[in-house]
């Protein structure tokens with residue numbers, strides 16, 4: 001078990017789309033409000049209920065590319081036809097203030113962070129089975145069939161990367177997974 005809750009610790013949560021990362025992170029933040037969750041930039045269109053600056057910063061491709069060129073993103077990747085990236089300076093500011101910082105990002109971004117922040121603690125969330133992952137991503141009801149197919153294809157590749165991570169966590173029962181995540185992060 002890791003003593004990873006030292007102030008200013010950077011934790012990265014990754015896993016295939018639909019595995020429950022957002023659900024787990026929202027519950028974790030409710031229970032531990034001092035964790036600061038990075039708000040990513042994306043070129044994806046907002047889903048119903050998503051708010052600018054809270055869910056994401058929703059950018060055009062041109063603006064996103066300008067941010068990349070200016071070095072404003074800590075990491076970025078293309079996922080299922082859209083760009084996603086982590087604004088650099090808020091992460092650095094919160095770490096400098098000694099706050100625990102959380103990134104919820106896909107695999108390629110996690111690999112970039114592994115290179116730039118080798119001390120970051122990286123957790124990979126796994127589904128109990130691929131069938132359950134399909135059920136969840138369809139059950140969420142937020143994506144078109146085309147987007148679901150792309151995400152499931154990508155999920156098969158991402159799942160093979162689980163052994164690269166500091167910790168692997170199966171999100172079967174939500175409460176149990178949350179408890180294990182808290183333990184891994186040193187918050188329990």
Ligand code: ADP
Nearest residue numbers: 017018019020021022023136140171172173174
């Ligand atoms: P991600 O952020 O990884 O794409 P979400 O958090 O949006 O995934 O979860 C995808 C769907 O699965 C949502 O409908 C969510 O309510 C559901 N879900 C999340 N965790 C669990 C769980 N442990 N058991 C059953 N359903 C879950």
Ligand code: 5GP
Nearest residue numbers: 017040076077079084085086104105106109
């Ligand atoms: P969604 O479109 O479902 O919100 O997110 C799709 C994928 O992009 C998820 O796996 C999510 O973790 C990932 N993601 C969200 N923000 C970022 C980011 O800033 N960088 C990277 N690399 N991936 C991100």
